[in-house]
Amino acid sequence: MQNVRIAIVGAGLAGLYAAYVLEKKGVKDYIVLEARDVLGGRIASTIHAEGQPDVSGEGFDLGPAWFWPAFQTDMAQLVDELGLETFEQFETGDMLLERSSNQPPERTAGYVNSPPSMRIAGGMYSLIDALYQRLDPARVVTGQTVRSLRISEPSIELLTEDAQSQSVSYSADHVLLAMPPRLVESQLTFSPALPDELARQWQATDTWMAPHAKYIAVFDQPFWRAQGLSGEARSAVGPMVEIHDASTQGGKAALFGFLGEPADVRRRVSEEELMTACRTQFVRLFGAQAENPEAEFIKDWAKEIYTATHTDERSSGNHPTPALSPSSGAWADRLTGIGSEWSREFTGYLAGAIDAVNRGLEHKNSNHQDDAMPESPLAQPLKLPCGAVLPNRLAKAAMTEGLADNQLHATHRHETLYGRWSDGGAGLLITGNVMIDHRVLERPGNVAIDPAPAEGEPEGMAQLRAWAEAGTRNGNHLWMQISHAGRQSPRYVTTRPMGPSEVQLSLMGNYARPRALSEPEILDFIQRFANVARIAKEAGFTGVQVHGAHGYLLSSFLSPVTNQRTDRWGGSLENRARFLLEVVRATRAAVGPEFPVAVKLNSDDFRKGGFTLDESVKVVRWLNEEGIDLLEVSGGTYEQPRLLGYSGDADTASDGPAMRESTRKREAYFLDYAQTIREVCDCPLMVTGGFRTRAFMEEAVANGETDVIGLGRPLCTDPDTPKDLLEGRIDKTVCHEDHIKLAQRGFFSPASPLMPLKVINVLGGQAWYYQQIFRLADDGKADPDLGIFKAIGAYLKDEMGQARRVKKARRQNGGT
Structure with missing residues (x-):
């Protein structure tokens, strides 16, 4: 019997990559056991007459063929x-x-x-061959089918069988299963048996390609x-x-x-x-x-008997992310699944095998960690210009919640949601946009503080206090994002949106033509921002953020496309920025010098003729004079939703300033633009959008590229993500974006030439995350298996129902 520290069952991409990672870490005591006579698993190329894999430069892929370096960064690396x-x-x-x-x-x-x-020259089998060439060939055994695993203290005995039915035994401390979960459960015998629930879960997970x-x-x-x-x-x-x-x-x-x-x-x-x-x-x-x-x-x-079972003949489309290993019982800490189906981000894809191995080895190591981890740059506190201190460098970025009641007041669901996010470990939580005008909302479930008195308390103050108390219960900051939707208020909310000019949002007819604000209305709105900020402070929020991005009212005043005014609020950049600067000035006066005031600003609208990076830099210079405490850099609008990682209508799109090629491959959407802004910005900088790996977040903070990392979508399903990053339990956040699409690529994908299909993909993704937020707010668990069409249906039902209730309540109150 051969004794090894780690046995890897399967020599596909996951198995060979796991061995490669172990070799790099100096772990030589392993064995890779493959039932087939050839390596590669579900990666297969056309075969020469001699029977060897065709990796000579003309290999054709019989299995997976593509990967996407732009977002499958570990695979690209x-x-x-x-x-x-x-x-x-x-x-x-x-x-x-x-x-x-x-x-x-x-x-x-x-x-x-x-x-x-992207494809690999020579076919994907070139990847398998390259990995194999870097391993000790004596450690990779083909033609050995693992039949059973038995605990024989203190080790695990693996019984294998070759083509001549000769048995060979191996003993290992830990087993890495580089196989599909269903195949593991169907073809391997475990003694003692796996826990029933885990066995059912693995059996229920469809095998990709099967x-x-x-x-x-x-x-x-x-x-x-x-x-x-x-x-x-x-x-x-x-x-x-x-x-x-x-x-x-x-x-x-x-x-x-x-x-x-x-x-x-x-x-x-x-x-x-x-x-x-x-x-x-x-x-x-x-x-x-x-x-x-x-x-x-x-x-x-x-x-393929080593790929498919009878159950796979008609796929159910069930691709949950199964548990990596038994959490209790005899097999706990002895088995870890590393096949592609165990990936959180790219289930079934080539990159999924890489992700699953990294996740699996991280899981294994976390259960055998002896040395304390050095403090991460993300764990360092940050002192703001006003004197307030953020306990660490991770922030929950603003995300619309849609949880208000019929009166547009905060609810118990806000308390539950923000309590969970407070428990999650981020040093800063920023709310979804709280509106200054109840008539024009981003969605009908927004909280609105309107009227917002200059003195005293508004209606719903008790609910605001409860929200603030829950959201700060772990000593973190909770800042209220203050906003006005402007022209980006859908028809089911209002048929009379507002904007700097009568420039309609062209998005499948869902938004009415706005009316241009009068100067008295602009001056009134400036004071409303300030009044809401004062109320936030008195309610217990520890700061405010003025929303000047993403095409909402303040952002639309900055853009020459949507601001076509000829008075002192339009024309030159100085005039177009006047509204934002006056709002910040009034807000600071309302809350005092020791209370954090932040601004969210577009680095670029990514629209032809729109607000540009050069203009953004000039606005930042003016914001310096107002003494803000944190600037969050973002980008895009509803028409060009770069904040979600998508581009909109190609006819109106602008690529923005050229990026370095190295930056195109990086995670964060706006980090390159932030570097230009960093050169002139006097206050700390926050960048949101696309951050997924702890290593890259730490690098960005350590290098001074940003001071605060904004996280959004990962916290919709995994509210403990900041804590897990800070404490080293995970190296990468969840990333559901890859599968929340009509199709990964092609006609029905977000790259579709048809705008309605693009919109459905974007809307479907948003709806999916909205439903996850609702589940967290109801003190439930996220549902990562929720389908895109079910999410859209639930979202539309929620939105339309809430819109009717809000309008009914408004009529009953004698409002308009």
Whole structure:
């Protein structure tokens, strides 16, 4: 029996990467056991006649083929580390749609994914080969099927079987399962048995690729490109439902497609019949040149016994993130799942294997941690110009809650939600926008303090005090974000929004044309901001943030697109910034010099003719004179929602100032712009948007690129994220954005050429996070498996119902 410290079951990407990480850490005492005769798992390339994987520069991927370096940063880092060459997936030209067998293929404008999907030269098997070359080959054993795991104190005994049914035993202190959870539960025997709930959970997790089949045809030239086609197609006819260009960087032309027929149907048809049907479809789509490919391949993953089980033949679409390991019992701290299905961020993708390994090794190490971690830069306190001190450098950024009652007052749900976020460890919590005008709301569940008296208490003061008390119960700061929606108030809230000028928000007709504010109204609103700030202070909030970003009222005054006035509130930048500066000045006068006053400002609107980075820098110089305590840098508007990581209408979009290539690969959306602002800003800086890894957050703070890290969406499902980062329990936040889409890529993705589909993707993501906030506010658990359409339906029901209730209450109160 061979004794090792760690046994890794499976030599796909997860298993080999885990071994690679262990080698880098100096851990040599491991074994990798693979049931197949070849490495790679679900990564497979076309095979030479000699039977060796084709990694010579012309490999065609029979499994996954793409990754996205822009947001799959760990995967990108590994590819760079291994010195692998990459190239963009070809997407230039039109795409084809087959709607029915009675209609010819329809040619339509193609799309280019942003960020682009990338492929590896030589095929994805080059990644497997590169990892294997860096390992001790004696530590990687193929043709050894693990049959059982038995606890034999103080170790785990693994019984394996080779192709000749000869048994070999290994003993390990810990086992890393680089297999799909369902395959683990179905094919391995555990003694003692796994906990029932864990076994059910692993069995219920669908295996990615398991129900699918892929067809590839190789040609002497990419003739479709000469026709102005990208090679992409979608078909309701079949047998393939999704088709792409699969040409290699070396110049070999190819097309591939995913078959749409279920596995149990495919089993009744021969491979030759399937290939013939696929060739016929290529001819139907691309012409007679597709009739005689040089070579063709078909890979039916449902027939792979080390990938699929009978349960996988018809996928349920159930892809929860299962528990990594047993939390109690005999197997606790002895098993850790590291297959791609265990990834929180990229379940089933190549990057998911990297994420799952990192997460799994972190989980394993956290249970065997002897040395105290050095203090993170994120844990350092920050003294503000006014004298207040933030206990650490992590902030919950402002996110709209939608929890107000019919009178637009705070509720018990605010207390519950912000109590949980206070328990979560962030040094600063910033509320969602609290409105100064009850008539014009960002959404009907906003809290509004209107009327806001210059002296005394408004209605709902008791609720505000309760909110503030709950949100500061762990010694953190809680700042009220004060805002006016301006023209970005939907029709179901008001048909008479307001703005600097009568420039309508063009977003599928959901927003009415605003009326231009008069100067007396502007002066009234300036005082309202100040009055609400005074009330926030008296209610127990420890600071305020003036919302001057994202296209809301103050932001719209800054933009020459939406501000077309000719009086002292429009025209020059000095005039356009006057409203914001007067609001900040009045707010400071209302709260005094020792109370934190912050501003949220766009670095750029990312709209042609809009507010630019150069203008933002000038406004920051003027804000310096007002003595603000913290500047949060953001960007974008409803029309160009860069704050959510998306671009809007291409006809009105501006890319903003050029970024360094190194910055394009970084996590934070606005950090590069913040560096320009940092050069002139006298107060501490906060950057929000895209931060996900602890290492990058620490680097940004340690290097002085920002003083405070703003976190938003991760806290909608995992409110303890700041504490977990600060205490070293996690290296990366959850990142649900990758799967909250109609499609990861293609026609139905956020990169769709159709604006309605773009909007649905953005709205669906927002709706999904709104529902998670509601669950936290109701003292429940997040639901990461919530579907995008269910989220949209629940969101619209909530919004419309709340809008009706608010309007009814307003009528009963004699309001308008």
